[in-house]
Amino acid sequence: MKEISIYIHIPFCKSKCSYCNFVSFVNCENYFEEYVQSLIKEIKLFSKECKNTIVKTIYVGGGTPSILKAESIANILNVIYANYNIDDNAEITVEANPNSLTYEKVKIWVDAKVNRISIGLQAKSNKLLKLLNRPHNYNDFKNAIQQIKRAGITNISTDILIGLPRQKWLNINRTINKLIKLKVNHISAYGLILEPETKLYKQVESGELKIPNDDKSVKFYQKTRKKLEKNGYFCYEISNFAKIGYESKHNLNYWARGEFIGFGVAAYSFYNGMHWENTTSLSEYLKNEFKKLNIEKETEKTAKEEFIMLALRTTNGLDISKYNQIFKTDFKKEYSKQLNKLINNNTVKIENEFLKVIKTEITNLIIEEFF
Ligand SMILES: C[S@@+](CC[C@H](N)C(=O)[O-])C[C@H]1O[C@@H](n2cnc3c(N)ncnc32)[C@H](O)[C@@H]1O
Numbered sequence: 001m002k003e004i005s006i007y008i009h010i011p012f013c014k015s016k017c018s019y020c021n022f023v024s025f026v027n028c029e030n031y032f033e034e035y036v037q038s039l040i041k042e043i044k045l046f047s048k049e050c051k052n053t054i055v056k057t058i059y060v061g062g063g064t065p066s067i068l069k070a071e072s073i074a075n076i077l078n079v080i081y082a083n084y085n086i087d088d089n090a091e092i093t094v095e096a097n098p099n100s101l102t103y104e105k106v107k108i109w110v111d112a113k114v115n116r117i118s119i120g121l122q123a124k125s126n127k128l129l130k131l132l133n134r135p136h137n138y139n140d141f142k143n144a145i146q147q148i149k150r151a152g153i154t155n156i157s158t159d160i161l162i163g164l165p166r167q168k169w170l171n172i173n174r175t176i177n178k179l180i181k182l183k184v185n186h187i188s189a190y191g192l193i194l195e196p197e198t199k200l201y202k203q204v205e206s207g208e209l210k211i212p213n214d215d216k217s218v219k220f221y222q223k224t225r226k227k228l229e230k231n232g233y234f235c236y237e238i239s240n241f242a243k244i245g246y247e248s249k250h251n252l253n254y255w256a257r258g259e260f261i262g263f264g265v266a267a268y269s270f271y272n273g274m275h276w277e278n279t280t281s282l283s284e285y286l287k288n289e290f291k292k293l294n295i296e297k298e299t300e301k302t303a304k305e306e307f308i309m310l311a312l313r314t315t316n317g318l319d320i321s322k323y324n325q326i327f328k329t330d331f332k333k334e335y336s337k338q339l340n341k342l343i344n345n346n347t348v349k350i351e352n353e354f355l356k357v358i359k360t361e362i363t364n365l366i367i368e369e370f371f
């Protein structure tokens with residue numbers, strides 16, 4: 001049976017963080033129940049197309065899934081279990097914000113087979129959290145971690161950001177020290193992307209706030225990586241660090257170009273060689289028409305580019321034999337010009353038939369060479 005992942009988007013937040021451009025709406029409590037009912041309809045409707053598949057991972061992300069009643073998340077998951085074939089060892093993750101997570105909520109999730117929680121901290125400094133308009137402080141985060149563990153979940157991931165305004169290495173170091181002490185076993189350390197149309201973008205443009213320049217951010221990333229590796233978190237993708245055995249199976253499926261179905265506002269899918277998106281409009285989604293937008297058939301060119309881009313971001317690198325097998329070609333011949341240049345500059349290497357990036361701080365530039 002074909003293996004797939006399922007992503008559920010919960011597009012609601014308590015407040016909007018100044019840097020965030022994800023599709024999430026505030027002050028929409030009145031729509032929560034209606035949205036859950038629409039999701040359930042969409043999930044049931046699509047199940048016919050997935051008869052011969054097995055679901056290996058489910059990720060309820062956002063937005064802020066923990067903002068919903070715990071029973072709503074349980075309902076959504078139970079509808080998936082009733083309509084799809086689920087692997088006995090499926091990884092089932094819920095994303096949470098520290099201020100909207102309680103022991104009781106996690107208990108209900110656990111009863112609905114949730115076995116992993118991803119919780120956003122971003123930074124330890126309360127001043128910085130306030131500056132970013134995060135709706136919680138560090139103590140809320142620490143309490144949330146305690147409640148998650150008390151409810152029986154040990155597979156915990158935390159997001160932090162590198163390159164925030166006024167951030168110094170000292171701040172990042174303190175954040176990491178706390179996470180090590182709290183024994184979270186997976187850390188995503190994302191480099192801040194200054195997204196146009198965010199409040200932070202305007203604050204930086206106007207000179208009100210300053211963010212570290214690229215050189216500084218690269219140094220912060222290198223130090224973060226060194227520190228996390230020294231403390232037993234292995235870097236399995238450029239922004240993702242895990243204790244052995246705690247890599248995110250859901251993300252590994254994305255990076256291996258595995259198939260996935262996304263449900264909800266702005267969700268994205270890749271299934272049967274087709275890519276499509278759902279509407280980004282809440283009112284449109286609530287009409288329950290579930291139109292597939294921007295449908296794109298995968299071409300050999302896009303498939304190759306995606307394979308290269310995703311594989312080079314992982315620590316294992318690009319499996320040359322797998323590439324040759326999938327695309328019935330000879331990778332080394334096809335890209336001999338690029339490989340000669342990059343190997344001579346010492347930016348990539350080939351080890352046991354895997355192409356690996358050496359200079360990870362310029363991974364994106366290296367990837368561009370192949371396009
Ligand atoms: C969409 S959020 C959902 C998680 C949760 N709502 C939270 O904020 O903790 C997932 C993660 O994306 C990251 N993120 C959001 N905006 C970003 C940006 N502009 N640049 C880099 N990472 C970003 C944050 O680390 C965040 O935890």
Ligand code: SF4
Pocket residue numbers: 012013014015016017020021022024062063064097120
């Ligand atoms: S809580 Fe998460 S999804 Fe919501 S605005 Fe903040 S970063 Fe974005």
